[in-house]
Amino acid sequence: MRVVDYIKEGLKNFVEEVPEGYREIGKCSLGCHSVRFFIKGSPERVEDIKFKATNRCKKLLAVADFVAQRIREKGKVDVDDYEVLSYFSEEKEKDKLKDRLNMVKTALGL
Numbered sequence: 001m002r003v004v005d006y007i008k009e010g011l012k013n014f015v016e017e018v019p020e021g022y023r024e025i026g027k028c029s030l031g032c033h034s035v036r037f038f039i040k041g042s043p044e045r046v047e048d049i050k051f052k053a054t055n056r057c058k059k060l061l062a063v064a065d066f067v068a069q070r071i072r073e074k075g076k077v078d079v080d081d082y083e084v085l086s087y088f089s090e091e092k093e094k095d096k097l098k099d100r101l102n103m104v105k106t107a108l109g110l
Contacts, residue, residue, distance in 0.1 A: 001087060001088055001089075001090055001091075002088070002090045003058050003059050003062040003088060003091050004058065006062040006065070006066070006088070007061060007062055011061060011065045012065060012068075012069055013049060013050050013051055013064075013065050013068035013069060013072070014050070014052070014053070014061065014064075014065060015038070015050045015051070015052055016052065017052075018038055019040075019050055022038035022039060022040050022048070022050060023038060023039065023040075024036055024037070024038050025037050025038065025039050025043060025077070025108065026106070026108055026109050027107050028103045028104070028106040028107040030099075030103055032054065032056065033053070033054050033056065033060055033100075033103065034053065035051060035052070035053040035054075035060060035064050035103055035107045036051060036052045036053070036107060037049060037050070037051045037064075037068070037107050038050045038051070038052075039077075043076065043077040043109070044076055044077075045075060046071055046072060046074075046075050046076055046077060048072060049068045049072050050068065051064045051065070051068050051107075059091070059093075059096055059097055059100045060100045060103065060104075062088070063084060063088070063097065063100045063101050063104055064100075064104050066087060067079055067084060067101075067108075070083070070084075071108075077108050077110070078110075079101075079104070079105055079108065079110055081101060085098070085101070
């Protein structure tokens, strides 16, 4: 999938403000880009997860949303690099995609 197509489908886990009942588990900033994650529960037993990121980078938004969705499904904070990169295999600029994935992992404490 391409990032632009993912964004068109709509972000499922993006928030503008910290949701009530959630706590921040981490953040990462790199240049003008930043991402923050909020969870309900604990990293080992995630009930729900949301994120906030700068709107300027579609790759960051797509990767953060995809990762948040997978964490929700797994019920724990865990990221499989291969799964994420494979999902966005149609995307050009693989280096930027890997960079945004590393930002997401840093924000999650991985």
